[in-house]
Amino acid sequence: MEKLRNLSLWTEEGYHLFAREGLEGLQIERLARILQLNKSGFYHYFGDLEGYCMELTKLHHQKVKIFLEDARQLKTLDPDYLLLLIEHTTTVMFQVQLTRTKDRYSFYNTSELVDLKVNAAVQQLWNDFLGHRHNADLAIRYYYIVRDMFYTRVSFQNFTYAFLHDLVTDAKVLIDQITERRLQSTDKFSL
Template structure:
């Protein structure tokens, strides 16, 4: 069965956006990667703006899938880590949205895509890490950790080892905060 050309364009564009951000999303580059002429692109999409809107809708769908898979996890490690690694491109796409969130459509997509995954992660985190922190404070720690996560996230850092170490450090931070201690700021925690 022949693959749908629209799907091929979208999958290739999705991976390209995840790797290079919106500045790297060029019809010429896409056509070269897909191995199909630029005219095919314009046959399926009126222009790059229409294509980008479809990519953003596709990402929201991927984010919802990721959230469902996160919600089914029973542990951070290995459960959630395995799911995150399987959704590597989705995470890198989400990172690009965060980096470029000053652009209206990216900010809207980021907001829509972030909610369900954040809820699923917080539920897992709360189950795995009983804490004396109020839900509000735990949510604040999560938002800071999420921002830090995406600042550090690259194709090279997105490994099982890095994710495991990141979640260990995050867990230690929450435990320290829960007991009223001050977290180590020298990176030794």
């Protein structure tokens, strides 16, 4: 029982540190100091940092599963989905850090798998948010752009409803302008 508790302590704390600081935050001595555990326990449970990172990605998949279960209940992108993102800030920020650290295969693979699952869950909310004026393929491509912009701009400090609302509202305005211009240029050629 003690072994499982200690294992959970190591992974939960590492999960939070990685979400906040990325791979640089995963320093074994620092983790041991924070947890007030012997660092030899780290090596006993995980072998090395690579083994530890694999455990963190497994934990991430578990947390994403919970996030997706919550997402299935949502009716709107704004405010429902945005508030869900805030409710799951650490999980979202862990995903952001995975995306920013794609040079490690296990991080890249986990990031891609999670993005696929989240994309599928949010696609209809995104289409509804845009107002059904776009075909689904084009709408999801716009979503990818906005998601990637979110990944580059977000931090724990600015992860607020106002930030998320402004991001998606600005994106919607821009997408509407692009769509309107495309329609106008199409109309000119059809005359």
